[in-house]
Amino acid sequence: MNWLTNFIPPRIRSFVGEQKEVPDNFWEKCPACEKMLFHSDLGAHYNVCHYCNHHLRLPVKERLAMLFDEGKYELIETPKVELDPLKFKDKERYTDRMKRSQAKTGLRDAITIAKGTIGGLDVVVAAFNFSFMGGSMGMAVGEGIVKGAEIAIKNKAAFIAIPASGGARMQEGMLSLIQMPRTMVAVEMVKEAKLPYIVILTDPTTGGVSASFAMVGDVHIAEPGAQIGFAGPNVIKDTVREQLPEGFQTAEHLLKHGMVDMIVKRSEMKNTLAALIGLMTQKPYTKDPKKNGKKNGEKDGAETDKGKAASGADSSKDKTKAVVEANDNERAAAGQALTQVRSAREAVKKLGKSVAERAKAGYERSEANDDREGPSTEARPAKTAEGTAQS
Ligand SMILES: [Zn+2]
Numbered sequence: 364m365n366w367l368t369n370f371i372p373p374r375i376r377s378f379v380g381e382q383k384e385v386p387d388n389f390w391e392k393c394p395a396c397e398k399m400l401f402h403s404d405l406g407a408h409y410n411v412c413h414y415c416n417h418h419l420r421l422p423v424k425e426r427l428a429m430l431f432d433e434g435k436y437e438l439i440e441t442p443k444v445e446l447d448p449l450k451f452k453d454k455e456r457y458t459d460r461m462k463r464s465q466a467k468t469g470l471r472d473a474i475t476i477a478k479g480t481i482g483g484l485d486v487v488v489a490a491f492n493f494s495f496m497g498g499s500m501g502m503a504v505g506e507g508i509v510k511g512a513e514i515a516i517k518n519k520a521a522f523i524a525i526p527a528s529g530g531a532r533m534q535e536g537m538l539s540l541i542q543m544p545r546t547m548v549a550v551e552m553v554k555e556a557k558l559p560y561i562v563i564l565t566d567p568t569t570g571g572v573s574a575s576f577a578m579v580g581d582v583h584i585a586e587p588g589a590q591i592g593f594a595g596p597n598v599i600k601d602t603v604r605e606q607l608p609e610g611f612q613t614a615e616h617l618l619k620h621g622m623v624d625m626i627v628k629r630s631e632m633k634n635t636l637a638a639l640i641g642l643m644t645q646k647p648y649t650k651d652p653k654k655n656g657k658k659n660g661e662k663d664g665a666e667t668d669k670g671k672a673a674s675g676a677d678s679s680k681d682k683t684k685a686v687v688e689a690n691d692n693e694r695a696a697a698g699q700a701l702t703q704v705r706s707a708r709e710a711v712k713k714l715g716k717s718v719a720e721r722a723k724a725g726y727e728r729s730e731a732n733d734d735r736e737g738p739s740t741e742a743r744p745a746k747t748a749e750g751t752a753q754s
Pocket of ligand 1: 394397417
């Protein structure tokens with residue numbers, strides 16, 4: 364691209380020095396509206412296109428800086444796991460792939476666990492980095508979720524999972540699949556400790572991650588336009604041989620069908636989280652008076668948030684006035700809703716158990732009958748069904 368590269372012989376080029384070349388990643392094209400976005404603009408808006416509001420992927424470091432109060436948080440070391448236990452190799456060794464991803468991202472694996480406050484409330488965040496091997500979930504990620512959940516319980520903090528993943532890490536085979544039930548148990552522990560468990564579904568949340576901890580939050584928040592699903596749309600299309608509805612697997616589609624509770628723009632994410640956790644834990648929280656979506660330290664000037672609490676905070680020198688207390692009705696409603704959701708979940712669990720028990724009893728009975736009457740292939744399923752239908 365550079366005339367230096369194209370027309371100057373190599374020896375002179377080395378003399379001039381290649382470092383002076385203008386980086387070709389100076390700007391990026393918005394994948395949605397195809398307008399040119401300068402990296403400085405993108406950075407200032409946390410990777411949101413300021414023309415069409417498309418949410419581009421956001422590196423973990425910036426996401427954490429965006430969410431935590433004053434951009435400050437404490438990183439939590441995740442337990443070390445055995446690397447490449449299967450000695451896996453496809454086109455490339457798994458260990459080589461890992462090294463490359465580690466060098467590229469500066470991270471040890473696809474998950475980052477951080478502790479801090481949002482709106483003055485204690486939280487533990489487990490965030491995925493999609494650029495680390497597609498955010499795939501292997502043993503290290505599983506360990507990360509478990510550790511995050513444990514730290515949340517220990518500190519009586521809310522647990523927030525932010526997946527961005529293509530699914531299980533196939534290079535770890537069965538060991539990656541077993542992370543699905545493991546992470547489920549981990550987040551179940553958070554719920555049993557009566558702490559909020561919130562999931563922020565970002566682009567993309569697919570595969571084994573969407574089939575485990577990412578879909579069992581107390582509240583499911585999604586970023587606009589995020590792809591959320593299990594198998595990719597093309598795979599499903601080829602399997603069912605039908606035209607898929609428009610917007611299939613987008614956050615908006617899932618909101619319409621009840622899989623997602625709310626779609627929240629990056630600029631409003633922090634205050635939404637503070638409000639949600641405040642309501643769920645019945646604690647007062649602070650709202651970020653700054654116009655969100657702008658990095659700390661950037662001058663907001665005349666831009667003031669129109670929110671009631673925020674304007675109070677802007678005009679007042681007294682910081683305590685920014686503290687928002689949920690009114691009694693809101694609190695009661697939130698508390699009630701949460702209790703209902705949890706008791707419904709318990710009921711489903713119990714029902715599942717009793718169905719399984721009945722099925723087992725029916726099966727054993729039919730086995731006993733089989734011994735007496737000789738083998739009968741039809742009796743077994745019929746009796747099992749009968750046993751379960753009696754409830
Ligand atoms: Zn755009």
